[in-house]
Amino acid sequence: MMPGTRYPPMVIWAARDIQRHCGRSMLLFACLASLVFLTAMALLFSQALDATWERLMDQAPDLVVRRIDGGGWAPLPVDVAMACAKKIPGVIDPTPRLWGVVPGPEGPVTVVASIAVVPESMLKGIPPPSAGQAVVGQGVARALSGGRLSLGSNHSVTVSVIHTFPADTGLATHDLVWMTPDDARPLLGLVPGQASDLAVHLFRREEERAIQADLAAAFPWPVRITDRSTSALNHHTRAVRSGGIAVVAGIPALLALLLIITGTVVDNTARQAYWGLLKSMGWTTADMVRLQVSRAMIVGIPAVVLGLASAYAAVFYPPAAGITAFWVTGGQHLPALTLVSSGAAMVMIEIAAMVGLPFLAAVFLTTLRAADGSPWTLLQADPWN
């Protein structure tokens, strides 16, 4: 349908009809586009957050074992815990983790220290920290003063920041402070030979639930085990639910759409004499329906596409995405979001169906009702009659 082609006369007629009612058509266009934009943005955001979460959670350890005692979480002796975990068949590469949440200059940060050596292929130019040094994420780097970072409230530790994690790893490293184990231990309240918890990978991921009881029984102290799939399912359900609530919140907007459609109805009934004239010249009801529907589509399709495309841009382009996240969630999320877009196409189809189908049906029904009389009765409705 490029500029060179000839269009069916009916479509040209419909376009002329639009020009004749320019203001009304612009209003319809704006209403449809903004309705689609608002609903699609909320849905796309929750869907994208969910997809991102799921993609990254694929890399997370299958199980995390933490020691508990009467007072809550307790540090884990590394050697004993490793020996116990290795006894269970199906467990591969249990890894002690040194990490914790520590008050930073602007709110809490996540302090990590890797006991093992990070491979060179991962680093890509990032120097691993040595004593008194730290590598920080983008969110922490923003609050730095003069390359020094002071952490903790009771036993505060000051480190010099030597490097920042690149922005494209922000989904994992945004709030991170990476330092040596010896620097981290006093901050986290650990002594050498202790770790925060134990991350466990399984040979068969499906055994996640089944292996928990065996694993818990293997340790000499009470432990609490969290698995990945429970939290993933909870998160998915929650994301879908919040998306649905966003759509429900769009009901006032849908009512507004209904109002626009009612406007179309009034327009149609006022033009009954016009329909009667066309009908007595040989148009069928089907022709009139075709005319009105092409008119609605010439306005509606660009409006829906524009709404969807702008919602897409608002969710998936980092600077806009931060604003969107702030708006949708009220500032709970980190500003530098680069979300994964798998499943976005499905959401767009859903929105197009949810808004487009009732709109088309309303146009169709009102036209049919207005044009369905006998030509004589329709002509009688002329105000000059």
Add this chain to the structure above:
Amino acid sequence: MIWHPLTWAFWVAAATGGLLYATGAVQAVDVMLNWTPAHADIDQLRRERHAESAALLGHWALGFLTAAALLGLVGVALVWHRMVPGAMCGTGVLQAMGTDGSRAMIFWGVSLLILHGWRVLDGLDVQRPQGVLTRTGARLMISAAPFFLLAVFYSWQALMRVETVPTVSCCAAVYDRVLSGASESAALKSLAAICLWFSLAGGAALLALMVLKIRFPDRGSGAMPAIIAVLWSFAATVALKQVGSAYYYQVLSHPCPWCLFLPDYYGAGFFIFGGVAVVVMESIAIWLADRTRRRYPVLAGPAGKRIQRSAWGIVTAMIGFTMLALGPAIAWRLRTGVWLNGSP
């Protein structure tokens, strides 16, 4: 589940389609009861207007209901399994829905088939001004109502049931069926072989019949291709599930029809089962057109054209189905020299 946006889209499409259908069916009642094509009084003129708008409403309702059914199918096959703990494909979703899910699918299929039949009759009816088929068409359109109501009812039940479902085990259901009892699996194996051969023979017979129909649309029975096509569709589904799908999954004993819809297998299920649906629908169109041709000689010309068009449709769909269902198997045989189950 009730919060899932696709569920909302499904219900919106179904509700608007149902509204259009109800409006059309109400107008069709008048047509069905009092249609007198020979008269030209004011009542008959009103009925003709009713018939026209009922036909328009019916076409639109069919479009909307098809959209709703497709959205529901996409939901079962691709989307909703993520909401059901333990499910990985449509099998798990249907398991979570219980019998209501399969009932809903059957009733959706039947009501869409009836409306499709109405569409064929209406397409023939508008070719001649006498309107000989208007009454039959109105009757057929109204007769879809109970099936549609049941379809909506069972879809509602099924979707509500998924909301509070315990963990299902999707693949376990498939594997259990394969492993339960050696005698049963032997019977299943022979059933699969019978279905495979029947689907091949039926497909060949159908193709031959269609070539005949394209050459001589005015001869031969119309019921025969319809019966063969319906039987073939069952046999082909079973054969595909038991034999053909293995070449997609590259494992034996995973006879799951729903996994074929997943993006991992390029959504092949949509095309394969779509081909089966086209064959069934077009064979029913042939049957209806043939009936019309015999009863109303005035419509013989348009009916013949319709038969030819449907025959071409069936040929295309059969070729597509065969390529998608047997293609991977033949490619496997050519590459390795044996079939997947080891037989040369």
Add this chain to the structure above:
Amino acid sequence: MYRPFAEKNYRYPAPCRGARRLLIIAITASMLLGIATAADLLRRIAHQDDGASAWMRTMNFSAPALWTAGSPMRHPETVHPGVDLRFSAGLVTAP
């Protein structure tokens, strides 16, 4: 038979040119927007979060940094079973 719209060099009558322009604008704009969105979608599906995934794996994180540090969504393993999050309403309202 005279078929005005099938002729090769048919020119629309003057009052219809604006309508034709409107149509062209509508069709071109929606196609461009649609194609741009689809192209971006296809481009993004390929691994835009590889860096983040790699660090997740190396550091053995239990959850991505989509939420601020210290919240239970960021560190799901820190949620003690004895602490009922219903009473800290701000903490669990995600996303």
